Amino acid sequence: MLPVFLSSGLFLGWSLGANDAANVFGAAVGSRMVRFRTAAIVSSLCVIFGAMYSGSGTADTLGKLGEVNALAGAFMVAFSAAITVYLLVKARCLVSTSQAIVGAVVGWNFFSGSATDPAVLSKIMLTWVACPALAAVFSIFLYKCIAGAIRAAQLHIFTLDGMTRWGLILAGAFGSYALGANNMANVMGVFIPVAHLQPIEIFPGLILTATQQLFFLGGLAVSVGIFTYSHRTMMLVGDGIVKLSPVASFVVVMANSLVLFMLSSQGLSNFAVSLGLPPIPLVPVSSSQATIGAIVGIGLLKGGRGIRWRSLANIAFGWVLTPVMAATICFVCLFFLQNVFQQTTFQPVSYELTPTAWEKLTELDEIKQETLTKIDDLWLERFPNAREFRQELRDRLGKQPETIQTIMYYARRDSLRLSPRVIERLGTEKLTEAEIAVINKLSGQVFVHSWHLKDVLGEMSPLWRYSETDAAHNKALDAKFKFLDTKLHIQEPDGR
Template identity: 50%
Template structure:
């Protein structure tokens, strides 16, 4: 692997470290702060489960960040992660409430602005919505659990010593669950920006399963988080307990379990699939702030107790954090990208060219998009998405969905289906039919991604995307992930 790649990844590792130091403290903070669980136990359990969560379930939330903007050059990813990490570090030093999720979203928007890429408004609204929903949901989950556990304990009449033992075990289990969900949900914050520019390639472990490049990337990030847990989280853990409200160990357990449930809800692909297949509304898979989930859960319990013990000023600070954190991060990222590009001569984004070739125009017509209004732009090339959309805007009005589709169809690329690469496609991930379809395209060149998708779909039903619906979401997502893999694998690098 290229040595510079490792240098660029360091900013992600720095971000991982600060996430480990701050957010892992949320999971075990009250348990360690109240001396119910020893720090060493907390650190070991937390690290193991963060790593497991990141590698096994980390992909879900990463997808949403990817939709917000695909940082397509390693130096850009480096700066986005560094800007986010510096924001988190500075805010922590200033003792302001901070969320890694918000910092990274801000940094991605900063990169989008710098590179002239379009920020997907739908994805952004989805993310902003979950930031508000996350603490509210945590409060709504914590309150009934707290009431239930209160009733249960009153009924069980356990000796305080036995209750102490049970609480310790429950805290460790909840902490393990919390760490797993933290890893699954928040690894996207740490390594998500590196996904499109990932330097790792898939490899097989003992012919049994494929260790994907993304999993390797997430493992690296998870290890950085674990290092953060071991080196810096103790101090944070010991102070996190009394922050919002004095908590008993049992209440601390309620907080941890509610936080974990919320993070799982926002990270579980399995749950999304289950809800979708039962025609139930799904929960967006978005990296949410674990700090805010904890705060929400504490406030839920506080309100149940009459709200007297809650320090409401902290809530004000959190709401302020929703605005300031992404803003600082975005500005920092934008300014730093300028320096990185112009002073250090680094390529912080790969130029994407948009062109309305006759082929694209035909495809727009086939897809019922208003191609006739855009004839004036035929064959013109644009190097920035924002400029392209501006030119379109002068001619016609398009909805957000139409804009997204036109950008998708007119993005030019260079894909060559090379025989040697076809032979190396992973047979355990792609079906035999899918690989066969790719093989039939051997030797062909494509200028557009959609053209590859169309060609594959015509050759095999196994490449077919179903009409957009919640039920078909899981299938389509999988096909799109595989198509992305094909685009990346066969892209001709210049």
């Protein structure tokens, strides 16, 4: 079934290639500085490379927004995003796959009753608004530097021409890399938790993880989009919308790429943290909007006369319209998929303040006694989904998003059973033998909460303990626990 369900993601990838690659190479191809074939080959390779090597950062953020936990659900999320993109492109709106996919995930959250984390959602929305502004700032800065350098260097008109060609190709390659890194999560992100692919060893030392395989497929879909459809959009970008000098288009592509790269590079984010700055949010953004931001930046530098303010209004319109439309389509389609086609679109997640959860909450410093008194009556009551549980908590506690988040984390029922047969089948691909040996000691036990398993394993062995200093170890541990969750999870009867 996997290929059938993946098809919607591939469709979304195709439309990403058809539309967004034009932002990167449009000016170069449109002005005939670079041939379409060169642009298409460079762009395809770099998109695939970027997706496979830095694509996971933004995928994590999307995963935090809503973890789509059934294959049919993931199919519909990607499908409704793709339909939204297609319809809005037809209607000549400035559309972004990032906004469509976020809308669709929120639509899934609504349908499945999962809670949408307002902190993550607001982080994503803020980044969307910041993205064009950031691109404008970058383009102003780059333009000033490059124009100054060119004037100082006094290059021959043909030398400048040759350098600009090279520059456009390099900037296009960098832009495609950044596009793959930043936007591949849109295309394939929702399939990561549900598509259980085995790692493939191409040759010793080079192993393609499941995520990388998915991103490679997505990258291929993007390439097909570039080769089959992007020529037209490139000519449109190059000729129609704005007339830029080749040097200015180089600046625009660079500014766009830098923004996309910045918002998808885990390394850069870690570097910012090491300097004592807040981490850079890794959020999929719209490359079309970054491009328009960069062009507006250059327009402002030249006195702001040539700026078409309508295109800015169009961006703001896209921020609202695209997600709302995608969410609506997703919700409606999920309803049909579940009730007419009898597909599992989500695995229900229930919540309960079990004795274990209650005990843990009393131990926590951040949860005060009065809070516990207020939610006392919820003790042992089971809620079928996050939305209802959160509503009850809100009714009792008022506006305390962080406390509610904590309580929800500890009350979530994951129902993990460590049966000897399942433990046997865990295999040594993702876990070491020593780690499995620790798990084996717990054989036969049932854990209602995933955090409880984490705590118990952590107490039993340092292998399963989170480190206070080693971020890489913690990340690997997160991935291992996620793997355990999927393997040990047992379906509770009628979702309760």
